[in-house]
C-alpha cells in the first residue's frame with residue numbers, strides 16, 4: 002500500500018485535499034482524523050504538520066508527501082521534489098522598515114527573525130554574511146516593531162502582511178515556492194512500489210492538465226487549416242476529421258484555458274466557425 006503524507010493544517014492543506022479528491026482519492030471527512038486508508042486505490046494517507054512532512058518522507062517510513070518547496074529546503078531533509086503542484090505559490094523575502102538595507106550584503110551584524118532558519122542561515126552563508134538569526138513560530142512581521150530583530154525573512158504572497166506592518170521587501174527574492182510532491186532522495190522502491198508511485202503522479206498530472214487546459218472544437222475550410230492548426234497545435238497534434246460538406250474539416254485540440262478566448266477570436270478572424278470549448282474533467286497524457 003502506498004503511504005502518503007498530506008498537510009493537516011495551513012495554506013497547503015485545503016488545496017492538497019482538493020487536488021487528491023479530484024484525482025479520485027478518498028480524503029478524510031473531518032479535520033481531526035490523523036490517517037485514513039483508501040482501500041479502492043490501495044493508498045494510506047497520513048495527515049501531518051506541513052513542516053514535518055519532509056522529515057517523515059526522508060526517514061523512508063512514508064513513500065511520498067505533499068509539502069512546500071520552502072519547507073523542504075528549510076528542513077534540510079534527504080528528500081527531493083518530484084512534481085510541482087501549482088498552488089500555495091509564494092516568494093521568500095527579506096523585509097524591513099524602509100532604509101534599513103538594500104540587499105543581503107547589508108545584513109552584517111544585524112538580527113534577522115524568521116520561521117525558516119534553515120533557508121536564512123544557508124542564504125547568509127552562501128553570501129558570506131555574518132548575521133544573527135532568531136527563530137519565531139509565526140507572525141514574524143511584528144518582530145521588528147517589538148524590537149526582537151531589525152530584519153525579517155518570511156513568506157510573501159500578496160504583500161498585505163508586510164504593508165500592514167509598515168515593512169518593505171528588499172534585495173532579490175531568496176526563493177520561489179509552491180506546493181510540491183516529494184520523495185526520499187535515492188529511494189530504492191521495488192517495481193511494484195515504483196509503479197504505484199508513478200500511477201499516483203500520473204493522476205496528479207492529470208488534474209494539473211485538466212485545470213490548465215480546455216478542449217477546443219471548431220470547423221474550418223480546408224484552405225485555412227494550416228493557419229488554424231498553427232493557432233491550436235494541441236499537445237501533440239490536433240485531430241482533423243472530414244465534414245459532410247466538402248471543403249470543410251472539424252478540428253479538435255487542447256488549448257491553455259487562459260488563452261482560450263484570444264484563440265477563439267483569432268480562429269474566427271481566419272474564418273473558423275462553430276468554435277466551442279469544453280472543460281476537461283480528468284486525463285492521462
Ligand SMILES: Nc1ncnc2c1ncn2[C@@H]1O[C@H](COP(=O)(O)OP(=O)(O)OP(=O)(O)O)[C@@H](O)[C@H]1O
Pocket residue numbers: 010011012013051052068069070071072089090091139156157158178179180
Ligand atoms: N499566504 C500564503 N500564500 C501562499 N502560500 C503560503 C502563504 N502562507 C504560507 N504559505 C505556504 O504554505 C507553506 C507553509 O505552510 P504552513 O502550514 O506551515 O504555514 P501557514 O500556511 O502559514 O499556516 P500556519 O501559519 O497557520 O501554520 C509554505 O510552503 C508557504 O510557502
Ligand SMILES: O=P(O)(O)OC[C@H]1O[C@H](OP(=O)(O)OP(=O)(O)O)[C@H](O)[C@@H]1O
Pocket residue numbers: 138139140141142155156157158159160161162163
Ligand atoms: O503576503 P501575504 O498575502 O500577506 O501572505 C504572507 C503571510 O501569510 C503567512 O502568514 P500566516 O497568515 O500563515 O501567519 P503566520 O505568519 O503566523 O504563519 C506568511 O507567514 C506571511 O505572514
Ligand SMILES: [Mg+2]
Pocket residue numbers: 139
Ligand atoms: Mg503561517
